[in-house]
Amino acid sequence: MTGPDDPADDPATRTRDAWERASHKHVREHDDLLAEARRVRLLPVEEELLAPVLAHRPHVLHPQSGHGLDDVALVRAGARSVLGLDYSRTAVTAAQRRADALAVPCRYVVAELPPLPVDDACADLVYTGKGALIWLPDLEAWAAEVARVLRPGGHLFVHEQHPMVPLWSWDEDEARIRPDRSYFARSHVNDTFPALGAVERQHTLAEIVVAVGRAGLQLLDLVEHPEPFWKPTGTRAEAWGGRLPNTVSLLARRG
Protein backbone atom coordinates (compact mmCIF):
# COMPACT_ATOMS: atom_id res chain seq x y z
CA MET A 1 0.00 0.00 0.00
CA THR A 2 1.20 3.51 -0.69
CA GLY A 3 -0.14 6.64 0.95
CA PRO A 4 0.13 10.34 0.17
CA ASP A 5 3.46 10.63 2.01
CA ASP A 6 4.96 7.49 0.53
CA PRO A 7 8.02 8.33 -1.60
CA ALA A 8 6.83 5.73 -4.12
CA ASP A 9 3.98 8.15 -4.97
CA ASP A 10 6.46 10.72 -6.18
CA PRO A 11 6.53 10.62 -10.03
CA ALA A 12 10.34 10.76 -10.13
CA THR A 13 10.63 7.82 -7.71
CA ARG A 14 8.00 5.80 -9.58
CA THR A 15 9.77 6.39 -12.86
CA ARG A 16 13.20 5.55 -11.50
CA ASP A 17 11.88 2.36 -9.90
CA ALA A 18 10.14 1.40 -13.14
CA TRP A 19 13.42 1.82 -15.07
CA GLU A 20 15.42 -0.12 -12.53
CA ARG A 21 12.93 -3.00 -12.92
CA ALA A 22 12.80 -2.68 -16.70
CA SER A 23 16.60 -2.67 -17.01
CA HIS A 24 16.82 -6.26 -15.71
CA LYS A 25 15.79 -7.17 -19.26
CA HIS A 26 19.30 -6.05 -20.36
CA VAL A 27 20.78 -8.62 -17.97
CA ARG A 28 18.35 -11.45 -18.82
CA GLU A 29 18.94 -10.88 -22.53
CA HIS A 30 22.70 -10.32 -22.28
CA ASP A 31 23.60 -12.90 -24.94
CA ASP A 32 20.97 -11.73 -27.44
CA LEU A 33 21.95 -8.09 -26.93
CA LEU A 34 25.61 -8.96 -27.30
CA ALA A 35 24.85 -10.70 -30.59
CA GLU A 36 22.81 -7.66 -31.68
CA ALA A 37 25.63 -5.34 -30.62
CA ARG A 38 28.04 -7.18 -32.92
CA ARG A 39 26.04 -6.01 -35.93
CA VAL A 40 24.19 -2.93 -34.64
CA ARG A 41 24.26 0.30 -36.65
CA LEU A 42 22.76 3.71 -36.17
CA LEU A 43 19.44 4.23 -37.93
CA PRO A 44 19.85 5.44 -41.55
CA VAL A 45 18.47 8.86 -40.61
CA GLU A 46 21.00 9.12 -37.77
CA GLU A 47 23.86 8.11 -40.04
CA GLU A 48 22.82 10.71 -42.57
CA LEU A 49 22.49 13.64 -40.16
CA LEU A 50 25.52 12.69 -38.05
CA ALA A 51 27.94 11.77 -40.86
CA PRO A 52 29.73 15.18 -40.92
CA VAL A 53 30.04 15.15 -37.10
CA LEU A 54 31.22 11.54 -36.83
CA ALA A 55 33.81 12.15 -39.58
CA HIS A 56 35.74 14.18 -36.97
CA ARG A 57 35.94 11.19 -34.57
CA PRO A 58 34.12 12.91 -31.67
CA HIS A 59 34.23 12.16 -27.98
CA VAL A 60 30.56 11.47 -27.30
CA LEU A 61 28.50 11.91 -24.15
CA HIS A 62 25.30 9.84 -24.11
CA PRO A 63 22.89 10.83 -21.33
CA GLN A 64 20.29 8.11 -20.56
CA SER A 65 22.34 5.48 -22.37
CA GLY A 66 20.14 2.50 -21.37
CA HIS A 67 21.32 -0.81 -22.86
CA GLY A 68 24.20 0.93 -24.64
CA LEU A 69 23.68 -0.56 -28.11
CA ASP A 70 23.59 2.95 -29.58
CA ASP A 71 27.08 3.51 -28.17
CA VAL A 72 28.53 0.52 -29.97
CA ALA A 73 26.84 1.81 -33.15
CA LEU A 74 28.33 5.27 -32.56
CA VAL A 75 31.84 3.80 -32.25
CA ARG A 76 31.28 1.73 -35.37
CA ALA A 77 30.20 4.92 -37.19
CA GLY A 78 33.31 6.88 -36.15
CA ALA A 79 33.06 8.02 -32.50
CA ARG A 80 36.44 8.00 -30.71
CA SER A 81 34.83 7.25 -27.33
CA VAL A 82 31.43 7.25 -25.64
CA LEU A 83 30.61 8.03 -22.03
CA GLY A 84 27.15 6.74 -21.17
CA LEU A 85 25.22 8.07 -18.16
CA ASP A 86 22.15 6.41 -16.76
CA TYR A 87 20.51 6.29 -13.34
CA SER A 88 19.85 2.59 -13.56
CA ARG A 89 22.80 0.76 -11.99
CA THR A 90 21.51 -2.42 -13.64
CA ALA A 91 21.54 -0.79 -17.10
CA VAL A 92 25.00 0.72 -16.54
CA THR A 93 26.50 -2.57 -15.36
CA ALA A 94 24.98 -4.51 -18.26
CA ALA A 95 26.10 -1.94 -20.85
CA GLN A 96 29.67 -1.94 -19.44
CA ARG A 97 29.80 -5.73 -19.51
CA ARG A 98 28.81 -5.75 -23.18
CA ALA A 99 31.23 -2.96 -24.09
CA ASP A 100 34.06 -4.83 -22.35
CA ALA A 101 33.19 -8.06 -24.16
CA LEU A 102 33.34 -6.19 -27.47
CA ALA A 103 36.45 -4.18 -26.50
CA VAL A 104 34.84 -0.92 -27.63
CA PRO A 105 35.82 2.45 -26.04
CA CYS A 106 32.53 2.93 -24.15
CA ARG A 107 32.42 3.70 -20.44
CA TYR A 108 29.35 3.91 -18.24
CA VAL A 109 28.60 5.88 -15.07
CA VAL A 110 25.55 5.81 -12.81
CA ALA A 111 24.08 9.32 -12.67
CA GLU A 112 20.69 10.95 -12.24
CA LEU A 113 20.38 13.92 -14.55
CA PRO A 114 20.31 16.80 -14.82
CA PRO A 115 22.99 17.81 -13.88
CA LEU A 116 25.48 15.97 -16.09
CA PRO A 117 28.40 14.94 -13.84
CA VAL A 118 31.19 15.91 -16.25
CA ASP A 119 33.42 18.95 -16.84
CA ASP A 120 32.49 22.00 -18.87
CA ALA A 121 33.22 21.76 -22.61
CA CYS A 122 34.35 18.11 -22.46
CA ALA A 123 32.17 16.65 -25.24
CA ASP A 124 32.33 17.01 -29.01
CA LEU A 125 28.88 15.46 -29.36
CA VAL A 126 25.99 14.92 -26.96
CA TYR A 127 23.86 12.11 -28.38
CA THR A 128 20.55 11.17 -26.83
CA GLY A 129 16.96 10.12 -27.48
CA LYS A 130 15.01 6.96 -28.39
CA GLY A 131 12.91 7.36 -25.29
CA ALA A 132 15.01 9.78 -23.21
CA LEU A 133 13.46 13.28 -23.09
CA ILE A 134 10.09 11.86 -22.05
CA TRP A 135 11.49 11.07 -18.59
CA LEU A 136 12.76 14.58 -17.91
CA PRO A 137 10.39 17.08 -16.26
CA ASP A 138 12.57 20.14 -16.88
CA LEU A 139 13.87 20.36 -20.45
CA GLU A 140 15.36 23.82 -19.97
CA ALA A 141 17.58 22.51 -17.15
CA TRP A 142 18.58 19.58 -19.38
CA ALA A 143 19.39 21.84 -22.36
CA ALA A 144 21.45 24.21 -20.19
CA GLU A 145 23.54 21.25 -19.02
CA VAL A 146 23.99 20.00 -22.59
CA ALA A 147 25.24 23.46 -23.63
CA ARG A 148 27.62 23.57 -20.66
CA VAL A 149 29.29 20.23 -21.42
CA LEU A 150 29.67 20.80 -25.18
CA ARG A 151 32.91 22.35 -26.36
CA PRO A 152 32.44 25.43 -28.57
CA GLY A 153 31.48 24.09 -32.01
CA GLY A 154 30.28 20.79 -30.47
CA HIS A 155 26.95 19.27 -31.46
CA LEU A 156 23.78 18.02 -29.82
CA PHE A 157 21.93 15.26 -31.66
CA VAL A 158 18.54 13.95 -30.53
CA HIS A 159 16.52 11.25 -32.29
CA GLU A 160 13.38 11.01 -30.24
CA GLN A 161 9.77 9.90 -30.11
CA HIS A 162 7.66 12.60 -31.76
CA PRO A 163 5.65 14.56 -29.17
CA MET A 164 2.43 13.62 -31.02
CA VAL A 165 2.99 9.89 -30.38
CA PRO A 166 1.15 9.68 -27.01
CA LEU A 167 -1.98 10.62 -28.93
CA TRP A 168 -1.88 7.76 -31.47
CA SER A 169 -3.82 4.59 -30.78
CA TRP A 170 -2.09 1.39 -31.92
CA ASP A 171 -5.17 0.03 -33.69
CA GLU A 172 -4.40 -2.12 -36.71
CA ASP A 173 -7.28 -0.94 -38.90
CA GLU A 174 -7.08 2.80 -38.36
CA ALA A 175 -5.03 5.28 -36.33
CA ARG A 176 -7.26 7.01 -33.80
CA ILE A 177 -6.62 9.90 -31.42
CA ARG A 178 -6.70 8.47 -27.91
CA PRO A 179 -9.54 10.11 -25.96
CA ASP A 180 -7.53 9.98 -22.72
CA ARG A 181 -4.61 12.00 -24.07
CA SER A 182 -3.90 15.64 -24.94
CA TYR A 183 -0.96 17.09 -26.87
CA PHE A 184 -0.83 19.82 -24.22
CA ALA A 185 -0.92 17.57 -21.14
CA ARG A 186 2.23 17.72 -19.01
CA SER A 187 2.46 13.98 -18.33
CA HIS A 188 0.70 10.61 -18.44
CA VAL A 189 1.36 7.22 -16.95
CA ASN A 190 3.17 4.93 -19.40
CA ASP A 191 1.00 1.94 -20.32
CA THR A 192 3.35 0.05 -22.62
CA PHE A 193 6.31 -2.20 -22.08
CA PRO A 194 9.08 -1.74 -20.92
CA ALA A 195 8.52 1.20 -18.54
CA LEU A 196 5.00 0.30 -17.40
CA GLY A 197 3.81 2.63 -14.65
CA ALA A 198 6.55 5.23 -15.16
CA VAL A 199 5.43 8.84 -15.42
CA GLU A 200 6.04 9.96 -18.98
CA ARG A 201 6.58 13.71 -19.41
CA GLN A 202 5.17 15.48 -22.41
CA HIS A 203 7.01 18.30 -24.15
CA THR A 204 5.60 19.86 -27.29
CA LEU A 205 7.86 20.15 -30.32
CA ALA A 206 7.95 23.92 -29.78
CA GLU A 207 9.06 23.44 -26.16
CA ILE A 208 11.94 21.16 -27.21
CA VAL A 209 13.15 23.62 -29.84
CA VAL A 210 12.78 26.61 -27.52
CA ALA A 211 14.67 24.84 -24.69
CA VAL A 212 17.58 24.14 -27.05
CA GLY A 213 17.58 27.73 -28.35
CA ARG A 214 17.36 29.30 -24.90
CA ALA A 215 20.40 27.27 -23.85
CA GLY A 216 22.32 29.13 -26.56
CA LEU A 217 22.54 26.28 -29.07
CA GLN A 218 22.01 26.99 -32.75
CA LEU A 219 19.45 24.77 -34.46
CA LEU A 220 20.94 23.22 -37.62
CA ASP A 221 18.29 20.67 -38.53
CA LEU A 222 14.89 19.43 -37.39
CA VAL A 223 13.28 16.54 -39.28
CA GLU A 224 10.01 14.69 -38.56
CA HIS A 225 9.72 11.06 -39.64
CA PRO A 226 6.85 8.59 -40.03
CA GLU A 227 8.86 5.60 -38.70
CA PRO A 228 8.94 4.91 -34.95
CA PHE A 229 12.37 4.12 -33.49
CA TRP A 230 10.93 1.00 -31.85
CA LYS A 231 7.94 -1.29 -32.40
CA PRO A 232 6.88 -3.84 -29.80
CA THR A 233 7.18 -7.35 -31.25
CA GLY A 234 3.92 -8.61 -32.71
CA THR A 235 2.21 -5.20 -32.84
CA ARG A 236 1.12 -3.72 -36.18
CA ALA A 237 -0.36 -0.27 -35.95
CA GLU A 238 -1.78 1.86 -38.74
CA ALA A 239 -0.22 4.84 -36.91
CA TRP A 240 3.11 3.55 -38.28
CA GLY A 241 1.75 3.33 -41.83
CA GLY A 242 3.46 6.48 -43.09
CA ARG A 243 0.82 9.18 -42.63
CA LEU A 244 1.67 10.32 -39.11
CA PRO A 245 4.85 11.60 -37.41
CA ASN A 246 6.43 9.08 -35.03
CA THR A 247 9.98 10.36 -34.55
CA VAL A 248 11.86 13.63 -34.77
CA SER A 249 15.59 14.32 -35.24
CA LEU A 250 17.26 17.49 -34.04
CA LEU A 251 20.81 18.66 -34.69
CA ALA A 252 22.14 21.76 -32.95
CA ARG A 253 25.56 23.32 -32.41
CA ARG A 254 27.16 25.30 -29.65
CA GLY A 255 28.49 28.57 -31.12
Ligand SMILES: C[S@@+](CC[C@H](N)C(=O)[O-])C[C@H]1O[C@@H](n2cnc3c(N)ncnc32)[C@H](O)[C@@H]1O
Ligand atom coordinates in the same frame (compact mmCIF):
# COMPACT_ATOMS: atom_id res chain seq x y z
C1 LIG B 1 14.23 4.08 -23.27
S1 LIG B 1 15.79 4.18 -22.49
C2 LIG B 1 16.57 5.08 -23.76
C3 LIG B 1 18.01 4.86 -23.76
C4 LIG B 1 18.65 4.17 -24.95
N1 LIG B 1 18.52 4.94 -26.14
C5 LIG B 1 18.12 2.78 -25.12
O1 LIG B 1 17.51 2.51 -26.18
O2 LIG B 1 18.32 1.91 -24.26
C6 LIG B 1 15.60 5.41 -21.22
C7 LIG B 1 16.75 5.40 -20.21
O3 LIG B 1 16.71 6.63 -19.48
C8 LIG B 1 17.12 6.37 -18.16
N2 LIG B 1 16.67 7.53 -17.38
C9 LIG B 1 15.41 8.03 -17.28
N3 LIG B 1 15.41 9.16 -16.54
C10 LIG B 1 16.70 9.39 -16.16
C11 LIG B 1 17.34 10.42 -15.40
N4 LIG B 1 16.67 11.45 -14.88
N5 LIG B 1 18.68 10.35 -15.21
C12 LIG B 1 19.39 9.30 -15.73
N6 LIG B 1 18.85 8.31 -16.47
C13 LIG B 1 17.51 8.35 -16.69
C14 LIG B 1 16.47 5.04 -17.83
O4 LIG B 1 17.11 4.38 -16.77
C15 LIG B 1 16.61 4.30 -19.17
O5 LIG B 1 17.75 3.48 -19.19
